[in-house]
Structures are given as structure tokens and as C-alpha cells.
């Protein structure tokens with residue numbers, strides 16, 4: 001890519017690391033799985049052995065493509081379910097459907113998220129509420145249902161050494177303030193404390209809840225920053241590792257955090273951000 005030759009930097013390489021079959025007999029729900037990070041998380045979980053409920057709220061066609069890819073290219077099964085995660089009744093229906101279909105649920109990935117950006121003075125209550133509704137209330141509703149089910153199920157023989165795993169997809173903006181995006185940053189900061197508090201509350205039942213906080217990842221949500229040369233230049237000033245992240249990198253982390261390989265990790269946040277949270281301005285200043 002032009003940016004790398006121009007700056008005499010190594011061109012990003014695809015890592016050579018297969019996904020291990022570390023989720024045998026597990027069943028997962030991934031919210032917002034029709035595109036972006038959610039899509040790759042769903043596919044990676046299936047590659048690692050989990051059956052997946054592919055949640056979407058609008059893009060039925062894209063969600064079906066994700067389920068089809070899982071059904072055709074992995075040994076696992078997937079089905080799609082339409083639910084707006086900010087609506088309690090729709091979340092309940094989704095968990096019911098997944099339980100009926102799968103018999104048990106072991107992994108819930110709260111990923112659905114949106115941006116509705118505006119300077120504070122122009123931000124409408126509708127823009128604020130929509131973002132908080134999907135990004136924060138949605139994660140509350142889904143993790144509450146997950147815990148209700150995990151507690152009832154307990155630890156299932158030959159499945160996992162924990163009673164269930166919640167993975168929350170937050171953002172670097174759970175600690176980096178973001179001017180012009182106050183609704184989004186508030187929702188992600190809220191999510192971080194929601195999940196850590198849940199982790200503390202339900203650890204005694206051997207339920208784990210962890211957070212993945214991505215930085216700039218090549219998804220539709222930030223297409224303006226990676227499709228435009230000047231915007232990419234500006235973005236790279238914020239990323240010490242000097243490349244954008246790929247959705248499958250978040251997928252790989254999700255597989256590991258959902259698996260028994262990370263069984264003693266609870267209430268943790270993993271930043272997948274090429275160092276965006278390292279105060280990049282201090283590379284040369286300070």
C-alpha cells in the first residue's frame with residue numbers, strides 16, 4: 001500500500017496462525033454478527049468448534065451469508081436471528097430460540113454497536129439515546145440473559161470448565177475520550193464498568209466476563225478513515241504499530257478468551273489497538 005512505501009515501513013503481513021479447535025461442543029450467540037468484527041468473531045468461533053447464533057437487526061441478507069459460510073466451510077452449525085439488542089423482548093426471544101436450538105449456551109459475545117457522531121452542541125437526544133440503547137443497554141440485556149442461563153446450566157461435562165463466558169466488545173474509547181463522539185465514548189466507558197462489575201458479581205458461579213477493546217479496525221464503521229489516503233495518514237499518527245487492525249485479529253482473541261485456555265482470566269480488558277492506548281503523542285514529545 002502507498003502509505004508503507006512512502007514512509008519506508010514494512011508492508012503488513014498476514015500472520016501464520018491457525019485457529020485451534022478449542023471450543024468443542026460449545027454454543028455461542030454473537031450479536032451484530034452480520035458484518036465487521038461480529039462477523040469475523042462468529043466465523044472464528046465456528047472454526048474453533050462452536051455452533052453460532054448469528055444475530056442481526058437489519059441486514060438479513062448479510063447475516064445469512066455469514067451463517068452460510070459457517071455451515072458450508074466449518075463443521076459447525078449456524079442460524080440467523082433478527083433482534084434489536086436494545087429491546088428486552090427481542091433479546092429474550094433470541095436467547096429462547098438459541099436455547100431451544102442448541103440445548104445449552106456457553107458463549108455470549110456482546111458485539112452489536114453503532115456510532116451516531118455529532119459535536120456535543122448539535123447532538124440530538126435521539127442520537128444519544130440510540131447509541132446508549134444499542135451499545136450499553138444492549139450489552140446489559142444480553143449479559144443479564146447470559147448469566148441467567150449460565151447460572152441455571154452450571155458447568156456442563158465435556159464442554160468447558162466454566163459455566164459460561166461473556167465477551168464484551170468495547171473500544172479503546174472506554175478509556176480514550178473522543179471529542180465529537182461523546183455518546184459513543186460514554187457508552188463504551190459504561191460497558192467497561194458494566195462488564196467488570198458483572199465479572200465480580202458472578203465469578204462465584206464460575207462465569208467469566210471479559211472485554212475486548214478494539215482500536216481502529218478495518219470495518220464499515222470507520223470506512224472513511226481507511227479508504228482515504230489523507231485520513232489514513234492522520235490515523236497512523238495515532239497508531240504506534242502503523243497499520244490498521246483486521247476484524248479476524250479480534251476474532252482470534254475472542255476464540256482464546258472464550259476458551260478454557262484463558263480460564264483464569266476474568267474481568268480483564270484486552271486492547272487490540274496496535275498501541276493506540278499508549279499515548280502515541282509521547283513517541284516524540286513530552
Ligand code: BGC
Nearest residue numbers: 171172173214215216221222
Ligand atoms: C470506533 C472507530 C475508531 C476506533 C479508534 C472504534 O471504537 O468504532 O470508528 O476508528 O475506535 O478511534
